[in-house]
Amino acid sequence: MDYNSGSFDLIAHKVTPLLSSLPLHPRLLQTLDDLGLNEPTPIQQQAIPLALEGQDLIASAETGSGKTFAFMLPTLDRLLNTPAPDSGTRVLILVPTRELAHQILKQGEKLIKGTRLQIGLITGGESFKYQRALFRKNPEIIVATPGRLLEHLEQGTPDFQGLEVLILDEADRMLDMGFSDDVLSITGQCNSERQTLLFSATLSHRGLKGIIDTLLRDPAVITLSTVRDRHGSITQQIIPADDKIHKKNLLAWLLQNETYDKALVFTNTKLQADALGPELRKQGLRVGVLHGDMTQDERNQMMGLLRQGTIKTLVATDVAARGLDIKGVDLVINFDMARSGKDYVHRIGRTGRAGEQGLAISLISHQEWNLMTGIERYLKHEFERRLIKEIAGEYRGPKKLKRSGKAAGGKKKTASTTAEKAKNKKAKQRLRDKKNIGKRRQPKDAETAAPREAGHKPLTRKASKPTASD
CATH class of the missing domain: 3.40.50.300 (P-loop containing nucleotide triphosphate hydrolases)
Structure with a gap:
C-alpha cells in the first residue's frame, strides 16, 4: 500500500442510519440521546464499527467531519465494557496543538458524563506540579501535546505500559510541526499490544508512511475526502x-x-x-x-x-x-x-x-x-x-498571465546577459593585496641598501604577481 501517494482503497462498510443502531454501551447511547445526536456523519458510520472490532485504523476526512466522536465513542465503549480500576492510563490521545487538546477534552467530558471514567489534559503552559498530581490520580484517558508529555516521560512521571488505545489526531499537522521524533519517543514507551487509531486531514504527507509502518499493525484504511476536495459549503x-x-x-x-x-x-x-x-x-x-x-x-x-x-x-x-x-x-x-x-x-x-x-x-x-x-x-x-x-485600488492582478495563471513578464536570462555579467564581475582580490592598495611600493634598491649586520645576508623581496588592483 502506497501511503505516500495518498492512494488508498475505500473501506466499504454497511451504512448505519442511526447512532443508536451501533452496538455501543447503553450509557453512551443515553448520553448521545441527551445531547440530541442521532445521525452519524460519514466518518463515524465507517470508523466506529471497525474500531469497535479492535482493529488498527487509518482514517482521513476533512475538518469538521466529526472525527472526534468517531474515535471517542468506540474507545469509551471499550473502557465501559472492560473495567480496569487498578490500571494506569488506558487511553492516550496525542494532538498537535493546545487548542485541539482543549476541544477534545470538552467533547470527552460530555461523553463520560454519568460514568466513573476520568479524562485529563497535559499541554504546555500549565503547571508541572499540577500535571504530576493529575497522573497520580490515574485518569483512564489522557489528552496531550507531544512536547509536554515527553518532558513528563523523561522525568518518569507517567506509565503507559498498560495502555490499551493510542490515538493520533491530526497526525499530518504533528509532522508539519516537527513532532515526528517526539511521537516515536512517546510511543516507544507505550504497550506494544495496544490498538492504534490514526486520524488525519490528509494521508499524503511525506513522513506519514514511516509513522504508519512503525506504529500500526495491518490497519484498515478509510478515505472519505482529502484536503484538495472543494469545500462545497x-x-x-x-x-x-x-x-x-x-x-x-x-x-x-x-x-x-x-x-x-x-x-x-x-x-x-x-x-x-x-x-x-x-x-x-x-x-x-x-x-x-x-x-x-x-x-x-x-x-x-x-x-x-x-x-x-x-x-x-x-x-x-x-x-x-x-x-x-x-x-x-x-x-x-x-x-x-x-x-x-x-x-x-x-x-x-x-x-x-x-x-x-x-x-x-x-x-x-x-x-x-x-x-x-x-x-x-x-x-x-x-x-x-x-x-x-x-x-478599489489600482492593482487588479497581473496584466499578463501564463497558462498556469501566474504573472507573466520580467527579463529572461540569456547567454549574452550572463556573459556580460561575468565580464563585468571584478576579479577576486587577496586580503593582503587589498590592504596594500594606495601604499607606495618600496624600491628594490632601497631594500638592499640597508647596512648588513654581521652574519646576515641582505633582505630581498620577491615581486608579487600583478593583480586586478595593480
Missing part, C-alpha cells in the same frame, strides 16, 4: 490589494459591511496579528488576538470572549487553524495569504462546518499572486474574483 473569493495599507482598509470595510456572526482573520506572523488588533479596535470593531506567544490563560480567555460574543472577530496566526471548533464562524479573511495549500484549507475549514454556509476571502497583493494561483492548482478550484468599488 464555502464561497472562496480573492480581492486584489495595492499594499499593506490598502489591505487594512479592505479588512476594516469587510468587517464593517459583511453580514456574519463571528469572523476569523489570519496573518502569517505574530507581529502582524498584534498590530492589526488595536488598529481595528480604534474603528469600533470588537476584536481579539490569538497567537503562540500568549500564555495558555490568555488564549483560553480570548477563546471564551469569542464564544460568548463579547468579541466578534479574532485576529490569529495559524495556531488557530487547527482544533478550533467555534459555532457561528461564518467569515474567514486571509489578511496574509496562507503559505501553502494545506494551511489554506485548514484556515477556511473553520467556517462552513456541519452543513452551514461560510465565506472565505483572501486579500492578495502583487507579491502574493503566484502563491495564490499555486494554491488554486493545489485545490483544483478557481477562486471567485471580487472588487470593492468603494475602496
Whole structure:
C-alpha cells in the first residue's frame, strides 16, 4: 500500500442510519440521546464499527467531519465494557496543538458524563506540579501535546505500559510541526499490544508512511475526502490589494459591511496579528488576538470572549487553524495569504462546518499572486474574483498571465546577459593585496641598501604577481 501517494482503497462498510443502531454501551447511547445526536456523519458510520472490532485504523476526512466522536465513542465503549480500576492510563490521545487538546477534552467530558471514567489534559503552559498530581490520580484517558508529555516521560512521571488505545489526531499537522521524533519517543514507551487509531486531514504527507509502518499493525484504511476536495459549503473569493495599507482598509470595510456572526482573520506572523488588533479596535470593531506567544490563560480567555460574543472577530496566526471548533464562524479573511495549500484549507475549514454556509476571502497583493494561483492548482478550484468599488485600488492582478495563471513578464536570462555579467564581475582580490592598495611600493634598491649586520645576508623581496588592483 502506497501511503505516500495518498492512494488508498475505500473501506466499504454497511451504512448505519442511526447512532443508536451501533452496538455501543447503553450509557453512551443515553448520553448521545441527551445531547440530541442521532445521525452519524460519514466518518463515524465507517470508523466506529471497525474500531469497535479492535482493529488498527487509518482514517482521513476533512475538518469538521466529526472525527472526534468517531474515535471517542468506540474507545469509551471499550473502557465501559472492560473495567480496569487498578490500571494506569488506558487511553492516550496525542494532538498537535493546545487548542485541539482543549476541544477534545470538552467533547470527552460530555461523553463520560454519568460514568466513573476520568479524562485529563497535559499541554504546555500549565503547571508541572499540577500535571504530576493529575497522573497520580490515574485518569483512564489522557489528552496531550507531544512536547509536554515527553518532558513528563523523561522525568518518569507517567506509565503507559498498560495502555490499551493510542490515538493520533491530526497526525499530518504533528509532522508539519516537527513532532515526528517526539511521537516515536512517546510511543516507544507505550504497550506494544495496544490498538492504534490514526486520524488525519490528509494521508499524503511525506513522513506519514514511516509513522504508519512503525506504529500500526495491518490497519484498515478509510478515505472519505482529502484536503484538495472543494469545500462545497464555502464561497472562496480573492480581492486584489495595492499594499499593506490598502489591505487594512479592505479588512476594516469587510468587517464593517459583511453580514456574519463571528469572523476569523489570519496573518502569517505574530507581529502582524498584534498590530492589526488595536488598529481595528480604534474603528469600533470588537476584536481579539490569538497567537503562540500568549500564555495558555490568555488564549483560553480570548477563546471564551469569542464564544460568548463579547468579541466578534479574532485576529490569529495559524495556531488557530487547527482544533478550533467555534459555532457561528461564518467569515474567514486571509489578511496574509496562507503559505501553502494545506494551511489554506485548514484556515477556511473553520467556517462552513456541519452543513452551514461560510465565506472565505483572501486579500492578495502583487507579491502574493503566484502563491495564490499555486494554491488554486493545489485545490483544483478557481477562486471567485471580487472588487470593492468603494475602496478599489489600482492593482487588479497581473496584466499578463501564463497558462498556469501566474504573472507573466520580467527579463529572461540569456547567454549574452550572463556573459556580460561575468565580464563585468571584478576579479577576486587577496586580503593582503587589498590592504596594500594606495601604499607606495618600496624600491628594490632601497631594500638592499640597508647596512648588513654581521652574519646576515641582505633582505630581498620577491615581486608579487600583478593583480586586478595593480
